Amino acid sequence: MSRHKFFYVIALALIVALSCPLSVFAQEKVIKIGALYPMTGRAGLYGLDSVDAAEMAIEEINSKGGVNGYKLELTNTDSKAKPDYSVMVAKRYITQDKMHFLFGVVSSAVGLAVTEVSKQYKKIFIGTDHASTQLTTDKFQPYYFRVSNNTFQSMAAGALYLKELQQVKPWQTIAYIGPDYAYGHDQWEELRYNLDRFGVKYKAVGEYWPKLFAPDYTPFITSIINDKPDILVSGFWGGDTVAFIKQAQPYGLFKKTLYFHPDAGGNYELMSAMGTELPEGLVLSARHHNNWPDTALNKEYVEKFFKRTGRYPTYAAEGAYAGIYAIAEAVKKVGNPDDTEALVKALEGLKIQLPEDPEGFTSYIDPATHQVVQVQAIGVTKPNDKYPPAKMMLGDWKIYKAEDLLPPKDYADRQKKK
């Protein structure tokens, strides 16, 4: 054998060895979870936090011996936040890698694409972060389950908050700014729907649609100031929130207008990025808070995450953590991860105690829509340096009961007709 050929053989052997998944060698029973989180770009932090939290949950479960003799195993592929690419990976997960569950997804656009794959192949897709209400209403399919609140629930809580506020401090006008894609438009529509449903009288004086990830908001800010709204509702997420607040603050916008951001505004990333720059008195919420509820489970979860990664979690993390526990509970009930139809039955109505559940409440999955039903807390920014590098955290909480935030029965039909 010439030296040349020898190298080819070695190389070939290496490729074969590396391409075999480890589970081929290990004779363990494994629940395989195929995750699709973005690891790059603006949404990278959400992906990184989600994977860290999911792995934390998996270690907790596996260290206690797993589920019915099965160990959990997570594989993540960078979704690049691109729907077509994610669809390709999801199909590969099912057909080649024989994954038992599809998992994750930050962007609703990716979620809407992957749910079609899940439907086509009859494989369960556990949604952990993306918030578009469509997935559990008009685009609902039986193999999809979501373990975090959707925008409808946030906006219902938001509408109730505004209703109570009106009784204390009569406000009349409202303006909206949010990114110019489904997520931004859905929130505004759902907020108005809920305000009407709860009989709140108001006048909308401006609607603004900057591009997602737009770096500059100055013209929007001066135009909003000219509209003089009592309330400015914001539908940004991530770095866009940071940029908007930084640019608006020196114009004095927050002195004249109440900044109200009930879906993603209260995410810890904002507090950690802005430190003392974050103004006091902004009204924000998110799908999980590091300092609410004050339960042992939440404290333990937050501290454990911090010890593991050196940073406090954003809300995306808790969604992924919840997703892993939901899978474990379902497999425990069914006994194996292969009987998809039985797993669907097990997940429907599943009760699961999560870090974000306040005392006396347990999150559960609504059997009709496969949407998790959870309490929502809205808070106000106040000085608090217990979660560095943040210098402000939310406080003065207002709590909204889970059942009050669900879409009415006819909501899905109404959306389908549109």
Next chain:
Amino acid sequence: MDFSFIVMQFLSGLMMATLLFLVASGLTLIFGVGNVFNFAHGSFYMIGAYLAYQTVSVWHTNFWLSVLVASLGAGVLGMLAEALFLRRIYGRADEGGFQILLTYSFILVIDDLVKLIWGTEYKSLARPSGFTGTVELFGLSIPAYNLAIIGIGIVVVIVAWFVLARTRSGRIARAAALDREMLGSLGINVPFTMTLVFGIATAMGGFAGALAAPLRSVSPGAGIEVIIDSLIVVVIGGMGNFWGAWLGALILGEVNSFAVATVPDWASLFNYLVMVLTLIFKPEGLFASRKIRRV
């Protein structure tokens, strides 16, 4: 729409325009002189923002010093990128395609580098002391830092014009854009000139990143977001022309600002509309550079 609101919206547009110009100026320089379309220009902008964050928030030094660190850092990195990689593809058949592929790969590499060093969390930088308040102007309160940015933009366009048009180095740079071989035979070290110009262009990107950092969130992926608008500015203004880039940015900023105030539902359409109209009626750009005019 009352008069003070028009003035306010105009200043908002000017502010937006200046930031656009500061990013686009480096892009137009390297395009005009080096005939290189540096797709990764935004990544050098991002490097500048991170270096400013590092200098101010981690090392606790002065903001204006951090602007210098950011410009130098981005400049040195740019010179390395040119000398080690870009230089190898000059003069190849289909050089343009290679340029895009190579500089696009820079974006990915720099994005990952930034993630390794600083993590994925959003970073934020406070406005420098002395510029945190507002200035009263014609009865309007304008943030002082915004006015400073607008002023810096005007200084940059004048200095760049002066250097390029009135100094020996500027003449060499312009000559490099026209005929590198002739310049080499006259005894000028052309490869070094190219490296230097590329370094200056990326330093301008870093400069813009540092100045924009107190107004924006610093995060991975920030580079790719500014490059498209900068490209539109460069196309409108005429590739390689500083006054053109400034005017292009001004048009884009003002059109945007008044579109937001009058037809908010359609505002984001206008950037592209301006570019399309320019491409139809004056495809070489409003201020075409000499080279393109000659062809």
